[in-house]
Amino acid sequence: MTDAQWEVFSYEAVIAAGVLYFLAMLAYLVEWAALRRVASDEVVAEPVAVGAGSAPADAGRTPSLEEGPGRRVAMAGRLGLVLTGFATAVHLAALVGRGLAADPNRVPWGNMYEFTISGTFMVALIFLVGVKLRGVGWMGPIVVTFVLVALMAAFLGLDDAVLPLPDALNSPWLVIHVVAAVISTGAFTIGGILSILYLVKARAHPSRGYLARIPSLDRLDRLSYQMHAFGFPVWTFAVLITGPIWAHQAWGAYWNWDPKEVWAFITWVLYAAYLHARATAGWRGKGAAWLALAALATLWFNFIGINFFSTASQHSYAGEAVPVVAPAEAGSTA
Amino acid sequence: MSEPSRRASELSLRELARWTWRQLTSMRTALVLLLLLALAAIPGSLIPQEDIDSLAVTRWKEAHPELTPIWERLDLFSVYTSVWFSAIYILLMISLVGCILPRLGVYWRALRARPPRAPRNLGRLPESVAYETGESPEVVLERAVEVLRRRRFRVVTDDEAVAAERGYLREAGNLLFHLAVVVVLVGFALGGLFGYKGGVILIQGNGFSNNLTQYDDFAPGSLFDPSDMEDFWFRVKQFDIEWITEGRSAGQAREFNAHLDYRETQGGETRDYDLRVNHPLTIGGTDVFLIGHGYAPVITVRDGNGDVAISGPTVFLPTDQTFASFGVVKAPDAAPGQIGLEGTFYPTFVLDRDAEGNLAMPRSAWGEPLDPLVSLLVYTGDLGLDDGSPSSIYVLDKAAAEPVLKEDGRPLRLDLRPGDSVELPDGLGTVSFDGIERWNKIQISRTPGKLLALGGVVLALVGLLGSLFIRPRRAWVRVRRQDDGSTLVEVARLDRSSGADPEAGARELAEIVDALAGAPQEERS
Numbered sequence: 041m042t043d044a045q046w047e048v049f050s051y052e053a054v055i056a057a058g059v060l061y062f063l064a065m066l067a068y069l070v071e072w073a074a075l076r077r078v079a080s081d082e083v084v085a086e087p088v089a090v091g092a093g094s095a096p097a098d099a100g101r102t103p104s105l106e107e108g109p110g111r112r113v114a115m116a117g118r119l120g121l122v123l124t125g126f127a128t129a130v131h132l133a134a135l136v137g138r139g140l141a142a143d144p145n146r147v148p149w150g151n152m153y154e155f156t157i158s159g160t161f162m163v164a165l166i167f168l169v170g171v172k173l174r175g176v177g178w179m180g181p182i183v184v185t186f187v188l189v190a191l192m193a194a195f196l197g198l199d200d201a202v203l204p205l206p207d208a209l210n211s212p213w214l215v216i217h218v219v220a221a222v223i224s225t226g227a228f229t230i231g232g233i234l235s236i237l238y239l240v241k242a243r244a245h246p247s248r249g250y251l252a253r254i255p256s257l258d259r260l261d262r263l264s265y266q267m268h269a270f271g272f273p274v275w276t277f278a279v280l281i282t283g284p285i286w287a288h289q290a291w292g293a294y295w296n297w298d299p300k301e302v303w304a305f306i307t308w309v310l311y312a313a314y315l316h317a318r319a320t321a322g323w324r325g326k327g328a329a330w331l332a333l334a335a336l337a338t339l340w341f342n343f344i345g346i347n348f349f350s351t352a353s354q355h356s357y358a359g360e361a362v363p364v365v366a367p368a369e370a371g372s373t374a
Numbered sequence: 375m376s377e378p379s380r381r382a383s384e385l386s387l388r389e390l391a392r393w394t395w396r397q398l399t400s401m402r403t404a405l406v407l408l409l410l411l412a413l414a415a416i417p418g419s420l421i422p423q424e425d426i427d428s429l430a431v432t433r434w435k436e437a438h439p440e441l442t443p444i445w446e447r448l449d450l451f452s453v454y455t456s457v458w459f460s461a462i463y464i465l466l467m468i469s470l471v472g473c474i475l476p477r478l479g480v481y482w483r484a485l486r487a488r489p490p491r492a493p494r495n496l497g498r499l500p501e502s503v504a505y506e507t508g509e510s511p512e513v514v515l516e517r518a519v520e521v522l523r524r525r526r527f528r529v530v531t532d533d534e535a536v537a538a539e540r541g542y543l544r545e546a547g548n549l550l551f552h553l554a555v556v557v558v559l560v561g562f563a564l565g566g567l568f569g570y571k572g573g574v575i576l577i578q579g580n581g582f583s584n585n586l587t588q589y590d591d592f593a594p595g596s597l598f599d600p601s602d603m604e605d606f607w608f609r610v611k612q613f614d615i616e617w618i619t620e621g622r623s624a625g626q627a628r629e630f631n632a633h634l635d636y637r638e639t640q641g642g643e644t645r646d647y648d649l650r651v652n653h654p655l656t657i658g659g660t661d662v663f664l665i666g667h668g669y670a671p672v673i674t675v676r677d678g679n680g681d682v683a684i685s686g687p688t689v690f691l692p693t694d695q696t697f698a699s700f701g702v703v704k705a706p707d708a709a710p711g712q713i714g715l716e717g718t719f720y721p722t723f724v725l726d727r728d729a730e731g732n733l734a735m736p737r738s739a740w741g742e743p744l745d746p747l748v749s750l751l752v753y754t755g756d757l758g759l760d761d762g763s764p765s766s767i768y769v770l771d772k773a774a775a776e777p778v779l780k781e782d783g784r785p786l787r788l789d790l791r792p793g794d795s796v797e798l799p800d801g802l803g804t805v806s807f808d809g810i811e812r813w814n815k816i817q818i819s820r821t822p823g824k825l826l827a828l829g830g831v832v833l834a835l836v837g838l839l840g841s842l843f844i845r846p847r848r849a850w851v852r853v854r855r856q857d858d859g860s861t862l863v864e865v866a867r868l869d870r871s872s873g874a875d876p877e878a879g880a881r882e883l884a885e886i887v888d889a890l891a892g893a894p895q896e897e898r899s
């Protein structure tokens with residue numbers, strides 16, 4: 041295929057993935073709507089965690105999914121999960137196609153559109169892995185909705201031509217750095233969703249509906265911690281090891297206090313604070329959850345805000361590529 | 375009378391000191407300081423910083439004359455070296471060290487201590503199982519030791535119980551992480567104090583010796599010593615660039631390559647190096663980077679007497695992706711009046727017309743010089759170069775200069791192609807555009823401590839992984855012969871990490887019990 045065909049293929053795959061995510065979202069909605077008619081102690085919180093290989097989350101609740109409304113509910117949930125799986129696979133194809141559309145072929149991380157479709161893919165992938173390892177299938181409706189909205193926003197609002205990477209981005213460190221950044225962003229995003237659920241549930245004391253069926257506060261907190269504990273070292277690797285190595289090679293200084301670096305550092309410090317908060321009386325639970333969300337806000341601000349609003353950053357992917365390899369400051373005097 | 379009161383105040387002073395120290399090294403303080411550090415880092419990302427983009431700082435100051443003195447007082451143009459930013463991270467480091475040192479001692483003792491004895495009543499622990507067996511207590515205990523050893527627990531036994539512990543490395547990882555943070559900071563500080571970073575724009579063919587006078591801009595650390603500068607020399611022989619001429623990315627440039635001659639010491643042998651983006655040249659502890667390129671139109675100004683007032687390539691700074699570049703030529707020695715030129719160089723000049731046939735703004739269609747043109751406005755008068763104050767070679771001071779006008783009273787604009795020469799009105803002289811050269815922006819930096827910092831973060835990461843993923847836990851097995859001759863076996867487990875996962879814990883307990891009991895036994899709880 042030619043580059044142009046790959047590009048079209050990639051767009052079509054993004055649309056197809058969007059449609060699949062949408063169908064998955066519908067299936068999940070059916071599931072959760074149907075669940076409203078089933079008393080909440082009849083069904084485990086993880087109706088879709090089939091074959092999840094994890095012990096039942098909260099002992100005492102036993103599944104009764106085999107007959108009656110429970111069965112239909114489980115079917116819908118399973119359908120949602122399978123559709124999410126397909127959507128994620130097509131999403132991956134879109135990424136690959138995007139990389140092949142560039143000349144020369146490259147990783148699909150040249151601009152905001154590409155970062156967003158990569159990041160949303162990672163959120164979906166981490167969700168699927170979480171279903172397998174931790175039985176978080178009940179997050180399905182939220183994750184799928186989030187991915188769908190972000191993907192469509194990228195598609196409609198951020199799309200940009202497939203350009204070759206500027207020379208500065210053409211480094212193996214870019215691949216490692218960005219893979220790590222995208223993975224940790226995905227993990228932090230899922231962790232953030234868990235923290236939101238924790239806070240909402242802690243406030244609502246629900247007895248019915250979605251909130252009543254998701255796992256207990258304790259378990260939400262723990263799952264959130266596990267996500268963050270996974271994301272934090274990866275983020276450390278991305279912004280404090282590979283980032284500086286690459287910055288050193290490309291710009292001549294391993295740490296420039298460039299706005300992008302500053303905000304990556306702020307995010308890092310806040311997640312370190314989150315980990316501390318979990319070990320500090322008075323901050324455990326809600327305080328920690330709020331900190332995790334503050335950290336997530338800085339992460340997204342760094343991605344969206346700095347790209348759009350900062351002209352000082354050498355990391356601006358948003359607008360035009362910088363004219364020179366890096367801006368030549370007119371610092372000299374006559 | 376005065377005696378006791380003095381002693382009391384001494385006491386309270388010491389108490390105060392101890393209290394302060396306890397506060398400073400508490401987890402809560404660490405948390406607050408971390409939050410403060412995050413907060414304090416924000417302004418530097420929103421306000422231009424002297425060390426990063428001094429031009430932007432100058433512009434900002436011009437645009438905000440009232441705020442400037444306040445901002446300057448608050449060090450907001452150099453946040454990351456400011457007193458208040460340093461104060462926060464120094465406090466954090468003190469807190470960190472004060473927190474770690476005692477924990478090192480505690481850890482050292484814990485390492486050598488035996489796993490704590492089994493509590494009296496294992497059944498009270500949240501994770502416990504009891505079962506009965508016909509085997510004798512000794513056999514069960516012996517097997518318990520074996521099972522727990524195989525699971526890599528550290529084990530001690532007495533007559534009726536086995537106590538086991540594992541996961542000691544978690545605390546080691548945590549300590550390593552926190553110590554490594556200090557190492558990183560030391561490495562970072564070394565670079566900031568003893569290093570330097572400088573830039574120079576070199577016209578193709580020109581050479582550079584590494585000493586202070588040759589830099590265009592130079593930012594030394596506060597303890598920088600010029601005698602540390604390595605004594606090398608290099609010359610840009612030729613600069614290559616590859617323009618993408620077809621496809622959707624036509625017009626982009628890639629594969630920048632500055633072919634250098636260099637000598638590591640002034641008298642050393644001359645070698646070649648292809649300086650490319652992401653491929654710095656390292657000489658000793660100094661790195662040389664290619665970070666930019668552009669055009670330098672060769673412009674000659676002859677004055678009214680026909681003498682050459684200035685001649686040579688003038689660096690124009692690119693303003694966009696098509697390399698339309700802005701620059702200034704100053705001829706202060708021209709007679710009868712000083713001559714200043716200011717304008718734009720278009721590598722591939724085009725002048726579009728819109729639908730109504732009106733002329734659009736001129737632009738460059740391409741970064742490559744296919745149809746180069748330089749378009750200059752002419753000024754004369756006092757260019758402000760004689761009062762001794764520093765002025766940028768990229769800015770024309772027009773405060774006391776006047777535009778040279780055409781006969782119709784409009785400002786005179788010279789549009790020159792290579793080889794063109796134009797006579798200025800009023801006998802001011804002539805301007806000719808003789809050709810085009812290329813320049814490279816080279817950055818040179820020396821950052822001592824960078825490997826220390828790198829080693830520090832790598833260690834920190836290793837420690838972090840240990841701290842987050844090693845689960846310290848204890849296990850106990852207690853046996854008791856019962857009246858009916860059977861043996862009651864109690865097994866319990868205690869997770870000590872902050873991320874303890876009851877599911878994994880339950881699984882581990884079940885596995886231990888299974889291994890201990892062989893076939894599943896009748897369980898009592």
Ligand code: HEM
Pocket residue numbers: 311312315316318319399400401402404408466469470471473474548552555838841842872
């Ligand atoms: C530069 C400052 C600091 C950073 C970046 C930092 C970072 C971290 C991180 C990422 C963790 C998570 C590892 C884990 O949960 O096991 C952690 C844990 C810990 N930190 Fe710090 N820390 C800093 C300063 C301090 C200070 C000043 C103290 C002393 C009060 C401290 C005490 C602890 C303790 C006790 C833990 C273990 C908490 C637990 O059991 O989970 N840290 N730190």
